[in-house]
Each structure stands twice: as structure tokens, then as C-alpha cells.
């Protein structure tokens with residue numbers, strides 16, 4: 455049975471299993487990721503953040519020389535996504551707390567490009583999430599039950615469909631994915647439901663591609679900010695407070711057109727996962743999956 459060291463963390467309760475694999479020794483296939491993220495049989499998480507040097511990861515080859523670290527993000531179902539906004543804050547907090555990176559400003563490579571992170575010894579983490587894009591997909595709609603809304607497609611660079619509602623309960627239980635105009639997003643989409651609370655202040659719920667409803671989505675909050683600012687006719691620079699079930703994020707559209715995100719990143723536990731034990735074992739190892747040691751939390755507030 456293989457033993458895999460992990461750290462558990464979250465950003466606004468969007469939770470992740472971090473796998474330090476600095477020299478790229480692990481081969482985590484989709485089934486292994488799904489087992490690790492399983493809420494009852496695994497460690498549990500909305501996704502995993504594999505921490506690997508760009509020099510040691512084939513997917514990071516374009517970024518070698520530009521950034522030392524690559525965030526290998528996977529959704530809970532094992533699928534790969536370009537970017538994770540809450541994840542990159544937690545990834546940065548891990549690098550600093552583990553002593554792999556000095557506090558301050560540094561670069562992290564992702565499948566969506568290289569991002570600049572500002573992470574002190576404690577407190578909130580700020581990420582320059584880069585530019586947004588508004589792909590021309592024609593008229594797209596989102597449907598939940600008998601309600602249909604027009605949606606704005608936003609790339610961060612992962613795909614989002616943003617709709618404005620009168621009440622966040624209109625999103626329903628979000629146990630099944632909302633229906634989106636067929637063919638508009640062949641690789642799937644994250645869907646955000648937004649309630650305007652006041653000037654530069656919105657609340658949202660999200661159904662994430664590859665996960666389900668989560669307590670928060672960083673790229674989703676960025677997409678929501680972009681859609682909200684357009685709707686309000688707000689020019690840049692401007693900052694929005696985006697409330698989510700797991701807590702608020704501050705999202706700024708900068709004068710140069712980039713989207714900047716600030717929010718907490720918390721590490722809550724570390725331990726060892728017993729790979730292969732997750733659905734019961736016949737080799738004498740108690741299939742309770744992991745030895746977990748609480749680390750205490752590194753907290754931050756917006």
C-alpha cells in the first residue's frame with residue numbers, strides 16, 4: 455500500500471487536498487484523485503492541488519524558467535481545469551508556511567498561465583488573476599427547473615456562465631448541474647448565480663464543473679465581478695465585495711484590465727493517505743484511510 459503525505463486547506467471553504475510532490479514522483483490518475491477527494495471514503499475535498507516544480511512536470515514545460523512552482527489542479531471528479539482561484543491562494547500559503555518560498559511576491563505557474571501572488575507570513579493572499587475574456591458564443595441561457603435566465607460567458611481562463619437572479623434560492627438545490635444552452639460549452643462550464651446587494655457588492659452561489667455546488671469559487675467570483683461591473687456600467691479601476699456561502703472575496707478590476715483577487719487561505723491539517731485502502735482492504739490495514747494531525751489554522755479575513 456502506498457502512503458502519500460497530504461495537507462488539507464481551504465479558501466473561503468472551497469477545500470483542497472494538497473499533495474506535495476516537489477520532484478514529480480507521483481502519477482495521480484483521475485480515479486486516484488476522485489478517491490482522495492471522496493467525502494466519506496477519502497480525505498475529502500473539492501479538488502486537489504499537487505505541488506510540483508515546473509522543472510519536474512511535463513505539463514509545466516512552457517513555464518520553466520518563468521516560475522519555480524506549478525499548481526497541478528484537479529477537480530474532485532478527477533478532471534483537469536485551467537485555473538483555481540481559491541486553490542492558488544491556498545497553494546501559495548502552503549509554499550510560504552512550508553518554507554519552500556519566502557513571503558512576499560512570487561510567481562506560480564498554472565495550466566492557465568503564470569500568475570503573480572502576494573503572500574505574507576500570515577494573513578490574506580492576493581493574486582493577479584490576469585485578464586478576463588468574453589467569448590462570443592451568441593445568446594446563451596441557463597435553466598433551473600422552470601426558470602431560464604440569459605447568461606454572460608466569461609473566461610478566467612476557465613469557463614463561466616453568469617446569471618443574475620432576484621433571490622439566490624432560485625438556483626435550487628444545485629445537486630444536479632444547471633442546464634446550459636446545448637453546445638455552448640463543449641468542455642463543460644461553471645455556473646454562477648448572482649444577487650446584487652448594493653453598489654459594488656454582490657452575493658453568489660456556484661455550481662462548479664467537475665465538483666457540484668461549492669461554498670466558494672475564486673475564478674467564479676472574478677467572473678461575477680466582471681459581469682456585475684459591466685451590468686452597472688462601472689469603469690476600471692473598481693473593487694467589488696463578492697459574498698459566497700463560504701465567505702467574501704474582494705475582487706478588483708485594475709486600470710490595465712486585469713482582475714485581482716484577495717481572500718483568506720487556511721491550512722488545517724496534515725497527514726498520510728493510505729492509497730488503496732479507500733474502499734476497504736484485505737491486507738490487514740484498517741481502512742480508515744489516513745492518519746491526520748491537526749496543525750492549527752493560518753487564518754485571514756477580508
Ligand SMILES: N[C@@H](CCC[C@H](N)C(=O)O)C(=O)O
Pocket residue numbers: 468529534535536537538539540541612613644662663664665668670671672673674
Ligand atoms: N474552485 C475553483 C475553480 C476550480 C475549477 C473549476 N471547477 C473548473 O472546472 O473550471 C476556483 O476557486 O476558482
